[in-house]
Amino acid sequence: MHSKKGAFYVGQPHHMRLWEPILDKLKKRGMEILYITSHTTFPFEISAFSYGIKPHYIEDLLEPEDLELEEKIYRELSTEIFEIHKMSPAFKALSPLDISKTIRDIVRESILFPKFLKKYKVDIVFALHELNRWGKLLAYITFKMGIPFVTLQEGAYYSKGVTFSYHSEYSTANFIWGEQTLEHLLKFGNAPEKNVIVGDTHLDKALPKYRGKSKKFKRKVCKDFGFDPKKPLILLIHGSGIEKELILGAVLKLIHYDKNYNYILKLHPNVARYSTEEFQQKYQKENFKIVQLYDSYDLLSACDVAVTIGVSTLAFEATAFEKPLIELKYDSEIKGFFARYGISSLVEPYKLTEEIERELRKKGTKEWKEKLKNWQEYVFYKLDCKATERIIDYVDFILKEKSFYRNYSPEPFHFRKKTEKRLSVVLPVFGNAKLLETSLL
Numbered sequence: 001m002h003s004k005k006g007a008f009y010v011g012q013p014h015h016m017r018l019w020e021p022i023l024d025k026l027k028k029r030g031m032e033i034l035y036i037t038s039h040t041t042f043p044f045e046i047s048a049f050s051y052g053i054k055p056h057y058i059e060d061l062l063e064p065e066d067l068e069l070e071e072k073i074y075r076e077l078s079t080e081i082f083e084i085h086k087m088s089p090a091f092k093a094l095s096p097l098d099i100s101k102t103i104r105d106i107v108r109e110s111i112l113f114p115k116f117l118k119k120y121k122v123d124i125v126f127a128l129h130e131l132n133r134w135g136k137l138l139a140y141i142t143f144k145m146g147i148p149f150v151t152l153q154e155g156a157y158y159s160k161g162v163t164f165s166y167h168s169e170y171s172t173a174n175f176i177w178g179e180q181t182l183e184h185l186l187k188f189g190n191a192p193e194k195n196v197i198v199g200d201t202h203l204d205k206a207l208p209k210y211r212g213k214s215k216k217f218k219r220k221v222c223k224d225f226g227f228d229p230k231k232p233l234i235l236l237i238h239g240s241g242i243e244k245e246l247i248l249g250a251v252l253k254l255i256h257y258d259k260n261y262n263y264i265l266k267l268h269p270n271v272a273r274y275s276t277e278e279f280q281q282k283y284q285k286e287n288f289k290i291v292q293l294y295d296s297y298d299l300l301s302a303c304d305v306a307v308t309i310g311v312s313t314l315a316f317e318a319t320a321f322e323k324p325l326i327e328l329k330y331d332s333e334i335k336g337f338f339a340r341y342g343i344s345s346l347v348e349p350y351k352l353t354e355e356i357e358r359e360l361r362k363k364g365t366k367e368w369k370e371k372l373k374n375w376q377e378y379v380f381y382k383l384d385c386k387a388t389e390r391i392i393d394y395v396d397f398i399l400k401e402k403s404f405y406r407n408y409s410p411e412p413f414h415f416r417k418k419t420e421k422r423l424s425v426v427l428p429v430f431g432n433a434k435l436l437e438t439s440l441l
Contacts, residue, residue, distance in 0.1 A: 002030035004399055007117065008126040009138055010037040010055045015128040016047040018152055021205065023126065025392050034120055038109055038134070058112040061119065066111050073107045106133065113141050123399060124148045130171055131163055139170035148172040148398045150391075152201065155313035156379075157184045158337060159241070168194040172398060175201075175391050178381040192438055196394055199387030200380050202313075203320055207385055210301040210321065221302035225289045227262040234356060235303035236265040237318070239310015242330075251309075251328070251349060255288045258353055266299055267292045268312065297321075305359050307352065308344070311337045319343060320380055322372060324359035328352065343375045 008023060010016060023033050035055035037044045048055045078100060085091040085099065117125070129151045130139035142149040153176045157164065165188040168174045174190075176182060177200045185195055210217065222229040236251060255263050267276055267290060276292045284290055291299075296314055300306070300321045307326045308315035315338065318325050325344040327336045336346035347355045362368050376383055413423075427436070 001026065001396060001399065004031045004123045005034060005120060006031050006124045006126055007034045007036055007120070007122045009134050010035050010044050010048045010053075011128060011132065011134060012042070012044065013047045013050070014154075016051065018128060018154070018201065019126060020051055022152075022201065022388050022391055025388060026395065029392065029396075034122065036116060038105070038112075040105070056116070058109065058116050061112050061115050062108075066108075066115075069111055070104070070107050074104055077103055077107065102133075106137065109134070109137055110141070113138060114145060117142070117145060117147060122147060123402070124150065124395065126150055128152055129154055129167060129174075130169060131166055136166070136169075143170040148402060150175065150395065150398070152391075153177050153181055156311075156316040157181050158311050158316075162188075164188040165190070173394060175394070177387075178377070178379045180379045193436075197381050198390040198394070199382050199384070200317070200320065201387045201391065203317065203380070203383065204385045204388045206297050207320070207383060210297060214301050217298050217301040218303075221264075221298060222262070224294075225262075225264065227287070231287075232261050232304040232356070232360060233302055234261050234263045235299050235306045235318075235323075236263060237306060237308045237312055237314050238266060238268045238271070239308060239312045239315065240268050240270065242268075242310035251352070252283060255285075259287065260353070261287070261356065263288045264294075264299060264303070265290045266294070266296065266314065305356050307356075308338065316379060319372060319375055320383055324363050324368075326352070326355050326359060341375060341378075342371055 006023070006026060008019060027033055035048050035053050036058055037048070037055045038058050045055050045057075081091075081099065081103065082096075085094075085096060091099070116122075125138055125142050125147055127135045127138055127149070130136050130149070135151070139149050139151075149170060149172050151167070151171045151174045153174070156177075157180075164185060167185055168190045171194055173196045174194055175198045176185070176195050178197055182192070182195050182197060186192060218233060219229050221227070221233065227233065251263075251265075265288070267279070269292070271292060273292075276290065280290045297317075300314070300318055300323060303318075303323060305326065306315065306318035306323045307328055308318070309328045309330055315325065319338075325338055327334075327339050327344050327346045329336070329346050329348050334346070336344075338344035339346035345355055345359070381387075415421075415423075
């Protein structure tokens with residue numbers, strides 16, 4: 001990869017956190033990584049600063065002719081969108097000033113992204129996904145310019161939503177965890193051949209750090225929260241999109257009377273900080289603590305049983321840490337997600353302590369281990385801590401393919417007679433013929 005240049009768009013902090021271990025290995029293999037960002041509502045550059053990296057601002061490339069072109073395009077677009085704004089109920093809900101600023105930013109970025117990629121002769125572009133404005137714009141521009149564009153799986157994919165339709169619209173390769181993710185994305189019309197199964201890169205560093213060290217981290221966590229380490233530690237995982245009041249209504253009464261276990265409720269990252277502090281003041285007690293910023297993997301390693309209230313990435317990864325998992329039926333409509341796959345039980349809140357006791361007993365059984373192994377292969381492909389290496393190898397393959405076809409000169413084809421009107425093509429298939437058929441159709 002020497003002499004190759006990769007560009008990474010610096011977005012929110014978790015974008016940087018997930019890609020940096022991969023980019024670091026690419027640098028060690030000889031690739032130069034250029035970090036780019038743009039002036040936005042959010043100071044994205046802070047994400048890079050925490051790694052000691054100063055990103056390029058695409059606005060630094062602005063020249064007078066770029067500003068003239070921006071103004072020309074903006075005038076044309078703003079006139080058209082002004083008419084839409086008057087008629088569209090959806091647009092009426094948005095501030096005209098906000099719309100104008102967003103349009104201007106997009107116009108400027110659409111001019112400067114190609115300029116940046118050409119100036120620095122970028123060979124490949126990396127982004128967390130092509131779902132936000134910058135990811136989608138870069139995905140489209142690189143597609144038009146013939147530059148490979150690769151993306152990652154952000155977290156576990158399980159919910160329904162139109163955004164799942166756009167994960168591989170332009171990406172050359174979208175690196176995903178396992179078969180479960182692929183099945184989910186295919187339901188929403190993603191291209192099967194663009195989604196490459198590599199495993200969960202989140203776990204490449206986590207598993208070596210925590211494997212076989214549950215007792216050590218349990219002592220640490222219990223010391224931090226003033227728990228008795230001899231009692232089982234139960235981690236309650238707040239699923240995304242679940243109202244906190246539902247959780248508390250489901251478990252508070254139970255926990256109030258239960259002295260046999262210690263409980264930690266890990267709130268989802270999207271809960272507002274003030275709300276977390278309010279909950280802590282109201283509901284915490286001696287054997288029940290509420291946290292949000294505490295290290296998730298420390299908690300997973302320390303706990304004896306994980307209880308998921310809703311679905312989240314952390315609940316998926318509890319199974320990678322080989323923790324018994326229980327789904328809480330906090331509402332009568334809940335059908336259960338993990339329970340459908342036979343990897344967890346689905347219980348009413350009043351039966352939770354009984355189920356915890358059962359899970360603690362069956363944790364080491366042969367049947368439990370077999371179910372867990374099958375689930376892990378389905379979701380994570382392999383837990384060999386080599387997902388990052390597989391991505392590096394695939395990036396290397398993409399660049400070699402690009403180089404080969406750039407230099408490849410096929411012989412021109414000519415019909416022998418003017419009357420010939422048909423052409424037959426032989427497509428040699430190595431691997432999954434069904435995959436090719438799906439792609440062609």
